Amino acid sequence: MTLAATELAVATNEHLASISNTLIYSSMAVYTLAFFAYIAEWLLGSRSKVGRTAAALTSAGAPKEAPAVTVKRGAGTAVLERPKVVVRSASGARDVPDGPGAHGGDAQGDMYGRIAISLTVLAFLVELGGVVARAASVERAPWGNMYEFNITFSTVAVGVYLGLLALKKNVRWMGLFLITTVLLDLGLAVTVLYTASDQLVPALHSYWLYIHVSTAIFCGAVFYVGAVATILYLFKDSYESKLQAGGKPGSFASSVLERLPASASLDKFAYRVNAAVFPLWTFTIIAGAIWAGDAWGRYWNWDPKETWSFITWVGYACYLHARATAGWKGRKAAYLAMIAFGCWLFNYYGVNIFVSGKHSYAGV
Amino acid sequence: MSTTDTDNGRDQEELGAAGSQLSTAPREEPVSAGPGLGVLGWARWFWRQLTSMRVALLLLLLLSLAAIPGSLIPQTGADVNKVDAFRQAHKTLGPVYDKLGLFHVYSSVWFSAIYILLFVSLIGCIIPRTWQFVGQLRGRPPGAPKRLTRLPAHTTWRTTADPEQVREAALALLKKRRFRAHVAGDAVAAEKGYLREVGNLAFHIALIVLLVAFASGQLYKSDGTKLMVEGDGFSNALPMYDDFRSGSLFKPDDLVPFSFDLKDFRGTYEISGPNRGTPRTFEAKIAYSKGADGKEQRTTIKVNEPLKIGDSKVYLVSHGYAPVVTVRDGKGTVVYHDAVPLLPLDGNVTSNGVVKVMDGYRDPQGKKDQLGFQAFFVPTFDPKAGTMLSRFPALLNPLLAVNAYHGNLGVNSGQAQSVYQLDTTHMKAFKDAKGQLLKKLLQPGDTMQLPNGAGSITFDKQVKEWAGFEIVQEPGSGWALGGALAAIFGLAASLFIQRRRVWVRAVRGADGVTVVEMAGLGRSESAKVPEELGDLAGILYDQAPGAPDGPEAEPDGASDSDVPATEGVEN
Ligand code: HEM
Numbered sequence: 001m002t003l004a005a006t007e008l009a010v011a012t013n014e015h016l017a018s019i020s021n022t023l024i025y026s027s028m029a030v031y032t033l034a035f036f037a038y039i040a041e042w043l044l045g046s047r048s049k050v051g052r053t054a055a056a057l058t059s060a061g062a063p064k065e066a067p068a069v070t071v072k073r074g075a076g077t078a079v080l081e082r083p084k085v086v087v088r089s090a091s092g093a094r095d096v097p098d099g100p101g102a103h104g105g106d107a108q109g110d111m112y113g114r115i116a117i118s119l120t121v122l123a124f125l126v127e128l129g130g131v132v133a134r135a136a137s138v139e140r141a142p143w144g145n146m147y148e149f150n151i152t153f154s155t156v157a158v159g160v161y162l163g164l165l166a167l168k169k170n171v172r173w174m175g176l177f178l179i180t181t182v183l184l185d186l187g188l189a190v191t192v193l194y195t196a197s198d199q200l201v202p203a204l205h206s207y208w209l210y211i212h213v214s215t216a217i218f219c220g221a222v223f224y225v226g227a228v229a230t231i232l233y234l235f236k237d238s239y240e241s242k243l244q245a246g247g248k249p250g251s252f253a254s255s256v257l258e259r260l261p262a263s264a265s266l267d268k269f270a271y272r273v274n275a276a277v278f279p280l281w282t283f284t285i286i287a288g289a290i291w292a293g294d295a296w297g298r299y300w301n302w303d304p305k306e307t308w309s310f311i312t313w314v315g316y317a318c319y320l321h322a323r324a325t326a327g328w329k330g331r332k333a334a335y336l337a338m339i340a341f342g343c344w345l346f347n348y349y350g351v352n353i354f355v356s357g358k359h360s361y362a363g364v
Numbered sequence: 365m366s367t368t369d370t371d372n373g374r375d376q377e378e379l380g381a382a383g384s385q386l387s388t389a390p391r392e393e394p395v396s397a398g399p400g401l402g403v404l405g406w407a408r409w410f411w412r413q414l415t416s417m418r419v420a421l422l423l424l425l426l427l428s429l430a431a432i433p434g435s436l437i438p439q440t441g442a443d444v445n446k447v448d449a450f451r452q453a454h455k456t457l458g459p460v461y462d463k464l465g466l467f468h469v470y471s472s473v474w475f476s477a478i479y480i481l482l483f484v485s486l487i488g489c490i491i492p493r494t495w496q497f498v499g500q501l502r503g504r505p506p507g508a509p510k511r512l513t514r515l516p517a518h519t520t521w522r523t524t525a526d527p528e529q530v531r532e533a534a535l536a537l538l539k540k541r542r543f544r545a546h547v548a549g550d551a552v553a554a555e556k557g558y559l560r561e562v563g564n565l566a567f568h569i570a571l572i573v574l575l576v577a578f579a580s581g582q583l584y585k586s587d588g589t590k591l592m593v594e595g596d597g598f599s600n601a602l603p604m605y606d607d608f609r610s611g612s613l614f615k616p617d618d619l620v621p622f623s624f625d626l627k628d629f630r631g632t633y634e635i636s637g638p639n640r641g642t643p644r645t646f647e648a649k650i651a652y653s654k655g656a657d658g659k660e661q662r663t664t665i666k667v668n669e670p671l672k673i674g675d676s677k678v679y680l681v682s683h684g685y686a687p688v689v690t691v692r693d694g695k696g697t698v699v700y701h702d703a704v705p706l707l708p709l710d711g712n713v714t715s716n717g718v719v720k721v722m723d724g725y726r727d728p729q730g731k732k733d734q735l736g737f738q739a740f741f742v743p744t745f746d747p748k749a750g751t752m753l754s755r756f757p758a759l760l761n762p763l764l765a766v767n768a769y770h771g772n773l774g775v776n777s778g779q780a781q782s783v784y785q786l787d788t789t790h791m792k793a794f795k796d797a798k799g800q801l802l803k804k805l806l807q808p809g810d811t812m813q814l815p816n817g818a819g820s821i822t823f824d825k826q827v828k829e830w831a832g833f834e835i836v837q838e839p840g841s842g843w844a845l846g847g848a849l850a851a852i853f854g855l856a857a858s859l860f861i862q863r864r865r866v867w868v869r870a871v872r873g874a875d876g877v878t879v880v881e882m883a884g885l886g887r888s889e890s891a892k893v894p895e896e897l898g899d900l901a902g903i904l905y906d907q908a909p910g911a912p913d914g915p916e917a918e919p920d921g922a923s924d925s926d927v928p929a930t931e932g933v934e935n
Contacts, residue, residue, distance in 0.1 A: 083521040083882075083905055085898040086513075206668040279856045286848045294668045297587070297679045297836040299844070300578065301442065302470050307435040314428035318421060320859075324389055325417040336425075343428075351435070 016137035021190075023130030024151055028186050030123035031179055037116035038102065038176040044112060045104030045259060096240060098261035101173050116175055117165065124158045127186075131155050143213045146352055150189035153348075154182045157221035164225070171269075173260050177228050208291035215284040219277045220344060223316075226273035227341040230334050233266035237331060267334065271323065274337060278316050285309050308347035315340030382509040385500050386863060386887050388493040388561055390417060414481070415488035423482040430478050434469030437461065441468060483575060490568050497561050505555035507548035508867035508883075515867075515883035517894035519901045522877050523870075525908035530870035530880055533907045537900060538866065551869035560887075563857025570854055573847035577840040585838040586610040586619065592626040593686045593703045593830040599623035600676065600835065620676040620837065624652035627662075629683055629829040633757050641712055641756055648680050648831045665833075675837050682832030684708045684715055687741055687764050688824040691721050694817040699724040699735075703828040706741050707784050712754035715741045718786045719766075719821070720773055727770070728817045734773045736786045737821055740765040764823045767803040768794040768814055794818065862886050864893050866900065870908075877911050880904070 103109030131152055135142040142148040161178050164171045239257045242249050249257070260266065288309065293299035300306065319336040322328035328336075413419055438446035447467050451458040465472030512518050523530065531552055538545040538554040545554035588608035590598050598604055600623065602616050628649040634642045648665045654673055665671050671678040684706055691700035699721055706715035721735035742754035745763035749755055752765065771791035794802040794814055804812040806823035813820045864886040873879045882904070884897040 083519045083901045083910075085517050085519045085894045085901065087517050087894050208668075275859045279852050279859065282848075282852050282855060286845075286852070289848075290845070291668070293841065294670060297670070297677065297681070297834045298838065299841060302434055302439065303442065304435040307431055311428045311431050311435075314424055314431070318424045318428065321417065321421045321424060325421050327418070328421065 013137045013139070016133050020130045020133035020137060023126050023133060024186065024190065027123045027127035027130060028183065028190070030119055030126060031183050031186070034116045034119035034123055035176070035179050035183060037112050037119055038179060041102045041109045041113040041116055042176060042256075044106045044109030045102050096262040096264065098170065098265050099173070099257075099259040102176065102259055104259050113172065113175070116179075117172070120158065120175065120179065121162060124155065124162060127151065127155045127158070141210055141213070143217065145193075145195045146349075147189050147193040147195045149217070149348075150185055150193055153217050153220060154185045154189075156217050157224050158182055160218075160221045160225055169269075170261060170265070171225075173232075174225070174228055177232070178225075181224075181228075206291055206294060208287055208294065212284060212287040212291050215280055215287065219281045219284055220348065222273055222277040223281075223341055223344055226270045226277075227338065229266050229270035229273065230337045230341075232260055233263055233270055234331065234334055234338075236260050236266055237263040237334075239263075267330070270334070270337060274316060275320060278320065281313060281316065285313055304351050305347065308343060308351050312340055312343040312347055315343050382506050382515075382865065382867075382885065384506065385496070386865070386885070388496045388500070388564075390415065390489065390493070411488065414485050415492075420482070420485050420489065423478060423485060426478050427482060430469070430475050433466055434475075437466050437469070439468060439470075441470070479575070483572060486568055486572060490565060490572075494565055497565065500561075501558065504546050504548075505544060505553045505865055507553050508551035508869050512867060512869060512881045512883035515885050517885075517897045518881065518883035519897065520879065520881045521901075521905065522873070522879055522911040523905075523908040524911045525878055527870040527872055527878050530878060530904070530908045531868065534868035534870070534904055537903055537907075538868075541900070543866065550871050551867050554866045554868075555864070556866075557861050557863035559857050560861040560863045561858075563854040563859075563861065565854070567851050567854030567858055570847045570851035574844055574851065577843035577847055581611075581838045581840040581844065583611040583613040584618065584840070585836070586614050587834065587836045587838075589681070589832060589834050591682075591705055591830055591832045593705055594626055594628055594828045595703075597623065597625040598833070605835075618837065620674040621656055622652060622654050622658070622673045622676065624650045624671075624678070626650055626831055629831045631683060631757065631829070643757070646680060646683060648833075675839050677836050679834045679836065680831055681834045682708075684713060684830050684832075685741060685743060685759070685762075686828040686830045687739070687762070688826040688828060689719055689737075689739075689764075690822045690824055691719065691725070691735060691737075691819065692822070693725055693819045694728045699819075701824075703826075703830075704739060705830040706739060710753065711757065713743050713757045714752075714754040717741075717784045720775070720783075720786070722773060722775055725819070733770050734775075734791075735819070736769040736771075736773055736788070736791055737766045738769075738786050743827075759827055762808060762827055764806045765803060766806060766812060766821060766823075767801055768812070768821065770794065770818070862888075862890060862892055864896070866897065868904070878908070880908060 101113070103113045131142050131148075134148060134151070138144065142152050157178065161171060161174060235253075236257050239249050239253060240263050261269070285306075288306065289299040292301060292303075292306070315336065319333055319340055322333040322336050438450050440447050450467075451462075454461075461467055465474070469475055509515070513520075525533075527550070531547055531550075534552045535545055535547060538552060541556070543554035543556045544558075545552055547553075586608070587610065588605035590604065590606055592598060600619050600621060602608060602619070626648055629647070630649075631646045632644045634640055634644060646667050649662070650665060650671070651660050651662050652671065652673070653660045663671060665678060665680045667680055670680075686703035686705040688703045689700070690698055693699050700719065704717060704719050706717035708715050717739050719735075719737040719739060723732075723734075725733055725735055727733045740752065741762070741764050742752065743758060743762050744754050744756035744760040745752075746755040746761070769786065769788055769791040774787045774790055796802045796815070802812075802815065804810075806812060806821075808823055808825040808827070811820050811822040864884060866882065866884050869881045870878055882897060882901050884893045886893040
C-alpha cells in the first residue's frame with residue numbers, strides 16, 4: 001500500500017469510528033425515551049386493580065367453581081370439528097393465572113407500552129448501526145475490547161428480547177428491567193470502558209475466535225434474559241407464598257408483582273431459556289478450547305477466563321441437575337441459576353478487570 | 365423442549381404404572397434411610413448415596429467451588445515467576461498455600477478427590493440407568509390407566525365407528541408417527557422420544573471419555589521450546605530443545621520424528637493511527653520433512669496456524685531480532701561471525717542479549733582469552749525521542765549499543781548458564797580513554813575498536829530475525845474433541861426431545877355408541893403434549909367421525925381446569 005492510500009484508509013476508518021460513536025450515543029437517547037415510556041406504562045397500569053393472584057389464592061380454601069368439561073363434539077356428522085383437548089395443570093403447582101403485563105389492562109398504559117416497544121426497536125436499529133460502523137472502522141468483528149464487547153452484548157440482549165416478542169412469547173413484562181440494564185451497560189461502556197478503535201494482535205486472528213466470541217455474547221444475552229426471569233420468579237414466588245399464608249404484601253409489591261406472569265410461568269420460562277442455551281454454551285467453551293489449542297499450544301490451560309467459563313458451565317449443570325433432584329426444585333434451583341449467572345458476569349467483568357491471564361491482552 | 369420437573373409422587377399415585385419409567389433417573393431415596401447392618405450394609409448404603417442425584421449435585425457444586433481459588437491465586441502450571449513473587453510478598457500466607465496445594469489447584473489432592481468421586485458417581489449412575497433403559501426398550505409401553513381423564517391432556521368423543529376400527533386406525537396412525545405402539549386390552553398404548561434417554565446417557569458417557577482423554581493427555585504430553593534464527597535447522601529430538609517439559613509417562617521415543625529449517629520470518633505492524641506499532645501478522649516460512657529422511661516440503665506457520673505432523677504440533681510463539689556481528693582479534697582475524705538472537709523487552713522490540721566469544725581469540729600478547737559483549741538493540745531508534753527505547757517494532761533505523769569484557773566467561777564451570785546473560789564475576793571490563801566502561805552506539809556497518817589493539821566488534825549491515833517455536837505433543841486430544849462433540853449432541857437430544865406417551869381407548873358405551881378417549885402424558889408439563897394430542901385426535905376424528913346426539917358429558921373432578929390447548933401452558 002502506498003502511503004497516500006494508507007492515510008486515506010485511516011481517515012475513512014476514523015470517520016466511521018466517529019459515526020459509530022454518534023450512533024451509540026443516539027441509541028442511548030432513544031433507549032432513554034423508551035425507558036420513560038415503560039415507566040409511563042407501569043405508572044398508568046397501577047391505576048387498575050388487578051388482584052388476580054390474590055383472588056386465585058385466597059379463594060383456594062373454598063371449593064372452586066367446578067368448570068364443566070366442555071368437550072366439543074361435532075354437532076352432526078356434517079361438521080368435522082376437532083375434538084377439544086382438555087389440559088389439567090399439575091397438582092403441585094399453584095393454580096395462579098398470569099398477570100396482564102405492565103399496563104395492568106389499562107388502555108392508556110398499553111399504548112405507552114406499545115410506544116416503548118417501538119422506541120426499543122428504533123434504538124436497537126440505531127445501536128446495531130453503531131456496532132456495524134464500529135466493525136467496519138476496525139475491519140474486524142466488534143469485540144476486540146470491553147467497550148466493543150459491551151455495546152455488542154447489549155445489542156444482542158435487546159435483539160433476543162425483541163426476537164422473543166416477535167415469536168409471540170409472553171415477555172413484554174420484561175421491557176423495563178431489560179432497558180434499565182441496557183442503559184447501565186451502555187453508560188459504563190461509553191464512560192469507563194471506551195477504547196479508540198484498534199486492530200487485533202495476531203493471536204486474535206482466527207475464525208474460531210469469531211465463533212467462540214459471537215456464541216459467548218449470544219449465550220450471555222440469553223442467560224441474562226433467563227436471570228431477569230429468575231429474579232422476578234423469586235419475588236413473585238415469595239409474594240404468592242405470602243398471600244397463600246394469609247399475609248398482606250405491601251401495596252407497591254402487590255402492584256408490581258400482580259402484573260407479572262405467575263411464578264410457575266416465570267420459573268418455566270427461565271428454565272426453558274437457560275436449558276436452550278446450555279448446549280450452545282458448551283459449544284462456546286469447546287470452540288474456545290479449539291482456539292486455545294491453535295493459539296497457545298494447549299487446548300486447556302486453566303487460564304482464569306477458561307476456569308470461570310468452566311465454573312459457569314458447572315453452575316448451570318448444577319441448576320439443570322437440581323431441577324431433577326427432589327428437594328431442590330423451585331427456589332433452591334433458582335438460587336443456583338442466579339449463582340451461575342453471577343459467575344458469568346464475573347467472568348465478563350471481574351476477570352477482565354481484576355485477574356490477569358492470557359485473555360487480558362485484548363485491552364480493557 | 366422439555367422440563368425435567370417430573371412430579372413422581374403425583375404420577376405414581378394417580379397413574380399407576382402408566383407414568384412409571386418415563387425416565388431413567390434414579391429414584392430418590394429418603395434422606396433418613398440409614399445403612400443396614402454390617403459392612404455390606406454400609407457399603408451398599410454408601411454406594412447408593414454416592415450414586416444418588418443429590419450427591420451428584422453436591423459434588424458438582426463442590427467442583428465449581430474448588431475451581432475458584434486456582435483462578436485467583438497464581439499457579440505454577442501457568443507462571444512460576446508469579447508464584448515466586450507471591451511467596452516473596454506473603455511470607456506467612458505462602459507456606460500455608462503451599463501446604464494446601466493452592467499453587468497447583470488443578471493437580472492438588474482435594475481437587476482430584478472431588479472429580480474422581482464425581483466420576484465414580486457418574487459411572488455408578490450410568491450403568492444401572494443403561495440397563496434400565498435397555499429394559500424399557502425391550503418391554504412395551506405400559507397399558508392405559510383406568511381413568512384417562514386424570515391425565516394432563518385428554519380428549520374424548522362419541523363416534524359411529526366400531527371400537528376395533530378405531531383402535532386399528534389409532535395403531536396405524538401412531539406407528540406412522542413413529543410411536544412405539546401396541547394394543548393392550550381396550551386401548552392402544554404408545555410411546556415416543558426414547559432419543560432423549562439415549563442423548564442423556566450419551567452425554568454422561570461422553571463426559572467420561574472427555575476426562576480420560578484429558579488425563580491421558582496430561583500424562584503423555586510433551587512440550588518444548590526452540591529459538592531459531594533464519595537459516596537454522598531443527599530436528600525433533602530431546603537434545604535439540606532449549607527447554608523441555610513432559611508428563612510423567614512420557615518416553616523420549618514418543619517424539620514424532622521430523623525436522624525443519626526456518627527460511628524466513630516476517631512481521632508486519634500497524635504503521636499509523638492510534639495503534640501504530642500493533643502487530644498485524646507474524647509468519648514463519650519453513651521447509652520441513654517428515655520422518656528421518658522424508659521429502660522436503662514448504663509451508664508457513666502463523667500465530668494461530670500451527671504445523672501439524674502426526675501427534676506433534678509446531679507453534680510460532682515469539683520472535684525477535686538477531687543482528688549479525690563480527691568480532692576480530694588484534695591482528696584482524698575474524699574470531700566470531702554470527703547472528704546473535706536478542707530477547708525483546710517491550711512491544712517495540714527493544715532487546716538485549718550477549719555476544720560470547722568462547723574460543724579462537726588471543727589477546728595482543730598472544731594469550732588465549734575469552735570475550736563477552738553486552739548488547740542492547742533497538743530496531744527503530746529516534747534521536748529526537750531522548751530515550752534509547754525503540755519507537756517502532758519493525759527495522760526502520762536499527763541501532764546496536766555494546767560494551768565489552770574479557771576474561772573467563774564461566775561457560776565451563778559446569779553450571780547451566782543463560783545464553784542471554786553475561787556472568788562478569790571473572791571478567792574485566794574494557795575501559796575507554798577516560799577510564800569509563802567502554803561502550804558505543806553502532807549503526808549497521810559501524811565498528812567499535814577495543815583499546816590497546818585488543819580487537820574490534822562490527823555490526824554488519826545485516827539483521828536477521830528469529831522465531832521462537834513451541835513443539836507440543838498431546839495425545840488424546842482427538843478423543844477429547846470427539847467426547848466434547850458427543851456431549852453437545854447428547855445434551856441437545858436430552859434437553860430438546862420430550863419423551864411422552866399417548867393412549868387411545870375405544871369402547872362401546874351403554875347406549876351402543878363407541879366412545880373414544882385419548883390422553884397424553886409427558887415427562888413434564890409442556891404445551892407440546894396437548895398440541896400433539898390435538899393433532900392426533902384431529903386425524904383420528906376424520907377416520908372415526910362424531911356420532912350425533914349423546915348424553916351430556918359428565919363434569920370431571922373438581923380441580924380440573926378447562927384450558928384450550930393453544931392457550932395452555934406458555935411455551
Ligand atoms: C460430571 C458431572 C455431571 C455433569 C456435568 C452433568 C450434567 C448434566 C446435565 C447438564 C443434565 C441435563 C440434561 C437433562 O436435563 O436431560 C444432566 C441430567 C442428568 N444427570 Fe447429570 N451430570 C453429571 C453427573 C451426573 C451423575 C454423577 C449422575 C448420577 C447420579 C447424573 C445423573 C443425571 C440424570 C439422571 C439426569 C437426567 C435428569 C432427568 O432425566 O431429568 N449426572 N446431567
